[in-house]
Amino acid sequence: MRNLRKAAQAAGERRGRPVGDGPSGGRVDLSHPGRSPLGNAVVNCAIYRDGVRQHAAIGPDEAIAHVRKRPGGFVWVGLHEPGEEEFSGVAELFGLHPLAVEDAVHAHQRPKLELYDETLFMVLKTVRYVEHDRLTSTSEVVDTGEVMVFVGKDFVVTVRHGGHGSLGPLREQLEAHPEHLAKGPSAVLHAIADQVVDHYLDVAGAVRDDIDEVEASVFADTRGRRADPGQIYQLKRELLELKRAVAPLDRPLQQLTEAGLPMVDQDIRRYFRDVSDHLTRVSDQVSGYDFLIDSILQANLAQVTVAQNEDMRKITAWAAIIAVPTMVCGVYGMNFQYMPELHWRFGYPLVIGVILTACSLLYRGFRRNGWL
Structure with a gap:
């Protein structure tokens, strides 16, 4: 099943209108609070x-008053990292629960879905792949943020934390296709969830490239140079950030596909199933990557152990060879007056010959067995 945004894009293409273009034909970035005439935290309100x-451009208080005088529409208020004082007015205006308001202001929440009276509160983790020339033991690979969504019968309040995951382009895509936006606040919730999960797919693909690079470095013949275990461990830690964003979202999306939430349109509920399927795909990929990184780390440690064993065998072999002249010379270095071959003309050449022969035989034996 195609999701709502893809269906909207297809509909826009059939009408000959560029997907994602606003009324003016260009995409406007609404993500920066400084560009909003509505206040420091309110990015957009319509x-x-x-x-x-x-x-x-209209304030939240005027917007909700206008909608409730004439039912049939809804208000979408977007905020970016609001403080307690900035958000308290919006929370009071829309009757948001204090616990949800606290989560929205302070962030750092797990993905979840909660129902407070007639308001649905959802937390989603946004992710962004951090470009880097070379993976190191301190490289940042995955950057996370958060989007909180309050959904009521006549309003949507979105609160975004982090420097990425702007909802401005998404708002313009929905405005360009009013037939889907007409389904109400739940259409906005679906579009946000769909965009977040699509970003998961993109980031998972980029992380896979890093894993392939690390895997190649581990098994490549680098003539004594080994892969840095710190790189592998750092990549595993960054993958854990992605896993923390993906895994907990499964249950909330399942809840949105089930009946019992009156603020979720029945048609939109079908599209949430598609988002849930995409999330399952990402979750399987991340789990597979986690297992693969564990295997790469174990392979790297095994290589280190094998290399150390090889070094110890070489050291042992050379020590055994050196022990022969050491032993012979130690015997003939004793200061006894009466010793065999001590005054014999061929004594010295014979001892040297025995030493060289014994060392040569040991060297050949160790060489044949792969110790040298």
Whole structure:
């Protein structure tokens, strides 16, 4: 089943309109608070009726008052890293639960879905792949942020934390396809979840490239140079960040596909199943990557152990060879007056010959057995 955003893109292409273009034909970045005339934290606020945006710039209090005077539309308020004082007015205006408000302000939450009276509260972890020229033991690979979504019967409040995961382009995509936005606040929730999970897929693919690079370095013939275990361990830690974002989201998406949440449109519920399928795919990939990195780390440690054993065998072999002249010379170095061959003309050449022959035989034997 195609998800809602892909269906919207296909519909836009059939109408000959570029997907993701706003009314002016260009994409506007609404992610920066400094560009918003609505305040420090409020990025955007608009009324939607029948999927069509009614006002370009209006405050949240005016917007919700306008919608409730004339039912049938909803308000979408977007905020970026609001403080307690900044968010308290919005929370009071929409009747948001204090526990959910605390989570939205302080962030650092696990992905979850909670129902407070008639308001649905969802937390999603956003991820971004951090580009780097070369993976090191301190490289940052996965950067995470958060998006909190409050969904009521006539409003959507989104709170974003982090420097990525902007919802501005997503808002414009939905505004370009009012037939889907007309399904109400749950359509916005689906679009956000779909975008977040799509980013998971992109990041998982990029992380796979790093894993392939590390795997190649471990098994490559580098003539004595071994792969840095710190790189492998750092990649595992960064993969854990992705896993923490992906794994806990499975249950919330399953809940959104089930009946019993009146603020989720029945048609939208079907699209959440598609998002859930994509999440399962990402979760399987991340689990596979985690197992693969463990295997690479074990292989690297095994290589180190084998190399150390080889070094010890070489040292032992050379010590055994050196022991022959040491022993012979030690015997003939004793200061006894009466010793065999001590005054014999051929004594010295014979001893040297015995030493060289014994050392040569030991060297050939160790060489044949792969110790040297």
